[in-house]
Amino acid sequence: MSLLNREVFWPPADELIEVAERIRARLGDWPAAETRWRICLTAPESPKADDLIVFTEPHDADIDRLAKSGAALVEAHGGRVTLRRGEERFALEGEWSDDWLAALAAFLDCNFEPHDALTLALAWRAGDEKKDDAWPVDFATFPRVADLPAAPEGGFAPCTDRLGLYPVLPDAEWVERVLDLGVRTAQLRRKSTDASDLQREIARSVEAGRRHDAQLFINDHWREAIAAGAYGVHLGQEDVQTADLNAIAKAGLRLGLSTHGYYEMLRALHFRPSYLALGAVFPTTTKVMPTKPQGLARLGRYVQLLSGRVPLVAIGGIDAKVMPDVLATGVGSAAVVRAVTEAVDAAAAVSSLQQMFARQR
Incomplete structure (x- = not known):
């Protein structure tokens, strides 16, 4: 040292x-x-x-x-x-x-x-x-x-301070399945370039979100999310340069932004988003990450700085084994992917994860 x-x-x-x-x-x-x-x-x-x-x-x-x-x-x-x-x-x-x-x-x-x-x-x-x-x-x-474009006037619509368990899902079928299990925050991350497929999957997912009164976010595809009347969209740091943030805010959608450290957190906060995602906490294979894993010590410091200022979501490589340690940092939400979609019993996995959040309250 x-x-x-x-x-x-x-x-x-x-x-x-x-x-x-x-x-x-x-x-x-x-x-x-x-x-x-x-x-x-x-x-x-x-x-x-x-x-x-x-x-x-x-x-x-x-x-x-x-x-x-x-x-x-x-x-x-x-x-x-x-x-x-x-x-x-x-x-x-x-x-x-x-x-x-x-x-x-x-x-x-x-x-x-x-x-x-x-x-x-x-x-x-x-x-x-x-x-x-x-x-x-x-x-x-x-x-x-410095040198950032003006944030949308009035910022973005708020969401609950603690979003809880936040599965990130590949298609509308998974969205419906998870919301039927009682999850109330989810994200559709549809990896497709087929316009009709995107429109269909997003519309079906948004309808499921409405039916369950859930906080359903659409990853990346903000135009389609606006057209479908989605609850919110989730964007990466690079998307802030190209997405029409004013249009998203005017449509009343919530905005979640990915961050990978202190500089990006400050940059994201300038746009007054509905929540910040902090990651990747652990190594992940679900997508190529621009930075090395943050780890629990950094996550704890991020939460200490930003708690009460904006809702926070831990993301990246989180499963049932590490979830208690993640929640111990005080973060109010944690995104999971394979912990649900690759579980032998998805219903049991969701139930177990939900109980961890219940014990946090």
């Missing part, structure tokens, strides 16, 4: 490494960092792929040359911080403490990706290491994600 005896800052900065060491010691036990990032306080002649080059003043450095080396670049001045990593840009605005670079080194050592480590570092405040719980949990200190 020690940052000492390795090159964390370049050029070497004894005072920074001492502060970083103190902060890291108060953050708890986290998996070893997969990348040993080197925070460069000035641009090196020969940057490396695991360099994170920081500029805290306006500069005339050849950004394109540095970026082509594979290094990540951070420009922090004027109340704005921009991280450039390959073709990706992460822009944040707000205030930060003088210790933010030391905090950045500490959170990178906790195995957070640079954009999430940066988000946490900007939320860090001098003296936090003296608290009983040093982890940043005060939402007011977190930065804002």
Whole structure:
């Protein structure tokens, strides 16, 4: 867990490494960092792929040359911080403490990706290491994600604070079957490019949702969901760029958004969604994930930060075996896929999972 005896800052900065060491010691036990990032306080002649080059003043450095080396670049001045990593840009605005670079080194050592480590570092405040719980949990200190389009006026229609058991299902037959078993939150994730098939499956699922007075979300296909009068839609981070959020909100549909860490949570909250999905908690084979599994420790911290601010759904690799640990974080809902659709006895599986939620109340 020690940052000492390795090159964390370049050029070497004894005072920074001492502060970083103190902060890291108060953050708890986290998996070893997969990348040993080197925070460069000035641009090196020969940057490396695991360099994170920081500029805290306006500069005339050849950004394109540095970026082509594979290094990540951070420009922090004027109340704005921009991280450039390959073709990706992460822009944040707000205030930060003088210790933010030391905090950045500490959170990178906790195995957070640079954009999430940066988000946490900007939320860090001098003296936090003296608290009983040093982890940043005060939402007011977190930065804002910059350069986002305006959120729909009035936000999205709300849903219940605790959505409970949330099966994600492949077709309308499964939706009907699960709702008949007493589940009141479900999602249709129909993997089809056939327009008539989508329309038919969505319409049938929406009707089942109405019949059971259930919270039935449609994954991705927001146009068809609006046309069918669905309760809500669930979108990924990439879909926010292409979906007409104003049309979804105007139609009165709820919106759930996927997130995979601190930066994406802040980005999603800007659009005032009906709930946030946090994941993937564990490895999953149901879809290709853009990030590594979050794990229970991170999930617990996300819930601690966001509980009461927006309904939360844990998702990714969750089954009956791990469900008690997931619910112990305080999250009000957990999405499951194979735990229901691949169960030998779906009715028994649903009943057992529902009982776990009942014991949580």
